[in-house]
Every structure is written in structure tokens, then in C-alpha cells.
Amino acid sequence: MKKLKIASLPGDGVGKEVVPAAQQVLKAVARLHGGLQFDFTDYPWSCEYFLEHDQMMPDDALDRLQDADAVFLGAVGNQKLVPDHISLWGMLIKIRREFEQVINVRPAKLLKGITSPLASPKDFDLLVVRENSEGEYSEVGGRIFRGEDEVAIQNAVFSRRGTERVMRYAFDLAAKRQKHVTSATKSNGIVHSMPFWDEVFQSVSRDYPAINTDSQHIDALAAFFVTQPQRFDVIVASNLFGDVLTDIGAAIMGSIGVAPAANINVNGKYPSMFEPVHGSAPDIVGKGIANPLGQIWTAKLMLDHFGEEELGEKLLDIIEDVTAAGILTPDLGGKYGTDDVTKAILKGINKL
The missing domain is CATH 3.40.718.10 (Isopropylmalate Dehydrogenase)
Structure with missing residues (x-):
């Protein structure tokens, strides 16, 4: 037992x-x-x-x-x-x-019998793998000064260990599914952490030659979740990006x-x-x-x-x-x- x-x-x-x-x-x-x-x-x-x-x-x-x-x-x-x-x-x-x-x-996943708010949804069955311990939700930062001079600082923390760990987890899951991993990034606007994220993703992907990959900026990716959710298999994302994407995923399921x-x-x-x-x-x-x-x-x-x-x-x-x-x-x-x-x-x- x-x-x-x-x-x-x-x-x-x-x-x-x-x-x-x-x-x-x-x-x-x-x-x-x-x-x-x-x-x-x-x-x-x-x-x-x-x-x-x-x-x-x-x-x-x-x-x-x-x-x-x-x-x-x-x-x-x-x-x-x-x-x-x-x-x-x-x-x-x-x-x-x-x-x-x-x-x-x-x-x-689009479950049978549930009406998606999408006008003409095609079958989708995707999985978001989100880094859950660091990234944009780190506790590093603080406030200085008061009044009109007040400054709030929130540091996004990306370690190679944590970033590689979540990516390998995503690739291992994709190997059991449709063998495709999409990376959520924003390296055209966030100039330090996201190019680092991209570099680690490229490095990890070389260890999984049987898995197809692509990389999408988070704004476009959010739009694709609404317009073409069926194109995705496994998506790997940072703490914040994964949080946003998964609420969109819940919404397009119907509730x-x-x-x-x-x-x-x-x-x-x-x-x-x-x-x-x-x-x-x-x-x-x-x-x-x-x-x-x-x-x-x-x-x-x-x-x-x-x-x-x-x-x-x-x-x-x-x-x-x-x-x-x-x-x-x-x-x-x-x-x-x-x-x-x-x-x-x-x-x-x-x-x-």
C-alpha cells in the first residue's frame, strides 16, 4: 500500500x-x-x-x-x-x-463543453513553466527619501542556477509532450536580465537537440495566447512573465x-x-x-x-x-x- x-x-x-x-x-x-x-x-x-x-x-x-x-x-x-x-x-x-x-x-487546456471567450478557439493544450523563487519577485530593493524626492527600487534577480534549472525542467516536460519549448523574454527592452535569460536558454537548448524552440517577447506572446494559443506546447518564463501568462491561460479556458x-x-x-x-x-x-x-x-x-x-x-x-x-x-x-x-x-x- x-x-x-x-x-x-x-x-x-x-x-x-x-x-x-x-x-x-x-x-x-x-x-x-x-x-x-x-x-x-x-x-x-x-x-x-x-x-x-x-x-x-x-x-x-x-x-x-x-x-x-x-x-x-x-x-x-x-x-x-x-x-x-x-x-x-x-x-x-x-x-x-x-x-x-x-x-x-x-x-x-480547452476542455470539452466549456465556452472560451475567444471568438473561434482552436484546441489548445499548453503548459507554462514559471521560475518561482527569484526574478522580478525578489525581495531585494527598498525606498529612500520622502515626499516628492521619494525613490522606490525593486531589483530583479536572475541567477544562472535558477534560470537554468527552470529551463531544464521545461525541456524535460516538453520531451514527454509535443517537443517544443517557447521562451518568454523581453530582451529588446530589459537590457540586463533578459539578454542573460536568452543566453542561458540558448545554452540549455543545445543539450536537447530533439526539442524545437523559439523565443517570443512577452508582449507579443501575451497577444498570441489570445489569438493563437494552439501553437504552443511548453512555455518557460520568469516569475513575473509566467504569472501574467498563466492568468491569460486561465481566462481563455473560460474561467x-x-x-x-x-x-x-x-x-x-x-x-x-x-x-x-x-x-x-x-x-x-x-x-x-x-x-x-x-x-x-x-x-x-x-x-x-x-x-x-x-x-x-x-x-x-x-x-x-x-x-x-x-x-x-x-x-x-x-x-x-x-x-x-x-x-x-x-x-x-x-x-x-
């Missing part, structure tokens, strides 16, 4: 609604497998926890999470209770940084509520973390209409991470069967609730 310990962090808002739904799905998948078991430990850390304890997580939180095989996160954030920079840096980003989750992976993400630790020292992209969606909390597909697709990424790729593909096929049948939440133009979609997916699993 393969027993996997999962630290479950429902977090804020709809995270508390979609995480239990995805847990049901994972348990059903485990029963289908027969030799797989998920042991979930739930932690109540959230903005509500912050109001009571003046911190997003207890002091020993990372020690407790470190024993898990993976972290399964729902959502973080509630601006009415806690400013975003406190909630995110006190929980989500803290886990990412201190657990050395240096790679972020986010797929975008940010569908989009999954994985934060990957590659050295094995700490657990990886899996989270949907949609955030806490405070406007629909408690209405029973939160879309569970992003969290359930995130569960599929977790299965892939544990080497259960065949199970993961079966789960994604079942998700598509459900969307093709028109069982959709309101964000996708449907009339069904969180429980309805979850039950339909469970029914599909049980049929197997």
Missing part, C-alpha cells in the same frame, strides 16, 4: 468549499487504484486565524508541514480582514520560498475557476504544494456555487507528481466528460453547484 500524507490547507473563502470536494475525489481515485491511500491532515490557517493569533500560521507551521508528502492548498486572502501583502507573504509565499518550491507549473497549479520542490528536501489559481472568491462564499474543477485538476497534478500519471489522465478525462455533459457552475455559464459537479466526477470515477 502506497500511503501518502497530505497537509491540507483549505485557507480562506471558497478554499473551504472546494478542498473537501477534491479530497473526496482523491479518496475515490485511491479506491480505484487499490494500492494507494491518502491521509489528510487539515490545518485551519487563514485570515481568520490571523485575526485571532496575529499571524497567518503558527511559529512551528513549517516544521509540521515538512513531514507531509505534499501540501494541498485551497486559497489565501481576504482583503476585508487582512491586507493581501500580509496574507500572501505570511502563508503562501512563505511556504513557497522556505520549502524551496522553485518551479511553478500551470496548464491551460479562472478551472485553472490548477503546482509549486514544485526539485531537491526532495521539502514537500511540493498544489493549489488552484482562482483565489478565495469572497463574493461567492457560502453560496454553494464555487467551481471545484480548479482544485480537482490540481489534485490531478499532485497525482502526476507522485508518479501516478495514468490515474491523473483518467481523472482529467472524467473532468472533461462532466464538462462535456454540461454540468457546469455559474462562472462557466452553467446552473449547477459545487456538490453537483463533485458528485458527477465521483460518479464517473465509480464507473471505472
Whole structure:
């Protein structure tokens, strides 16, 4: 029996609604497998926890999470209770940084039965591999002076080690897919970090002669995501560029509520973390209409991470069967609730 310990962090808002739904799905998948078991430990850390304890997580939180095989996160954030920079840096980003989750992976795929906002979308199935630890989101910088002379400095930090690491990860994924990697750059406007990024990309690509490559400036690439998403396979991007591209990817799928993400630790020292992209969606909390597909697709990424790729593909096929049948939440133009979609997916699993 393969027993996997999962630290479950429902977090804020709809995270508390979609995480239990995805847990049901994972348990059903485990029963289908027969030799797989998920042991979930739930932690109540959230903005509500912050109001009571003046911190997003207890002091020993990372020690407790470190024993898990993976972290399964729902959502973080509630601006009415806690400013975003406190909630995110006190929980989500803290886990990412201190657990050395240096790679972020986010797929975008046109699922059957879901209407894309694109006028005439062709089938697309792409994967954005984002550097997750440095780049434009480094903590290096500061402010000097006050008033009209005030200056804010934010340094983008690109190490050769970090840049090469994310690129090799992207190439390795492309080798299992359509064998094409696109690099997101802006070397015509950002004169130090992006030419460096391009040089490392060219160097790494020589080690993968079977993989086709191209390089696109981020502004043009963002436009191509809207006009020609079907042309892409794997895209490798810096922290900021990857963040922007993946939200566009979620949008062209039809709803940010569908989009999954994985934060990957590659050295094995700490657990990886899996989270949907949609955030806490405070406007629909408690209405029973939160879309569970992003969290359930995130569960599929977790299965892939544990080497259960065949199970993961079966789960994604079942998700598509459900969307093709028109069982959709309101964000996708449907009339069904969180429980309805979850039950339909469970029914599909049980049929197997």
C-alpha cells in the first residue's frame, strides 16, 4: 500500500468549499487504484486565524508541514480582514520560498463543453513553466527619501542556477509532450536580465537537440495566447512573465475557476504544494456555487507528481466528460453547484 500524507490547507473563502470536494475525489481515485491511500491532515490557517493569533500560521507551521508528502492548498486572502501583502507573504509565499518550491507549473487546456471567450478557439493544450523563487519577485530593493524626492527600487534577480534549472525542467516536460519549448523574454527592452535569460536558454537548448524552440517577447506572446494559443506546447518564463501568462491561460479556458497549479520542490528536501489559481472568491462564499474543477485538476497534478500519471489522465478525462455533459457552475455559464459537479466526477470515477 502506497500511503501518502497530505497537509491540507483549505485557507480562506471558497478554499473551504472546494478542498473537501477534491479530497473526496482523491479518496475515490485511491479506491480505484487499490494500492494507494491518502491521509489528510487539515490545518485551519487563514485570515481568520490571523485575526485571532496575529499571524497567518503558527511559529512551528513549517516544521509540521515538512513531514507531509505534499501540501494541498485551497486559497489565501481576504482583503476585508487582512491586507493581501500580509496574507500572501505570511502563508503562501512563505511556504513557497522556505520549502524551496522553485518551479511553478500551470496548464491551460480547452476542455470539452466549456465556452472560451475567444471568438473561434482552436484546441489548445499548453503548459507554462514559471521560475518561482527569484526574478522580478525578489525581495531585494527598498525606498529612500520622502515626499516628492521619494525613490522606490525593486531589483530583479536572475541567477544562472535558477534560470537554468527552470529551463531544464521545461525541456524535460516538453520531451514527454509535443517537443517544443517557447521562451518568454523581453530582451529588446530589459537590457540586463533578459539578454542573460536568452543566453542561458540558448545554452540549455543545445543539450536537447530533439526539442524545437523559439523565443517570443512577452508582449507579443501575451497577444498570441489570445489569438493563437494552439501553437504552443511548453512555455518557460520568469516569475513575473509566467504569472501574467498563466492568468491569460486561465481566462481563455473560460474561467479562472478551472485553472490548477503546482509549486514544485526539485531537491526532495521539502514537500511540493498544489493549489488552484482562482483565489478565495469572497463574493461567492457560502453560496454553494464555487467551481471545484480548479482544485480537482490540481489534485490531478499532485497525482502526476507522485508518479501516478495514468490515474491523473483518467481523472482529467472524467473532468472533461462532466464538462462535456454540461454540468457546469455559474462562472462557466452553467446552473449547477459545487456538490453537483463533485458528485458527477465521483460518479464517473465509480464507473471505472
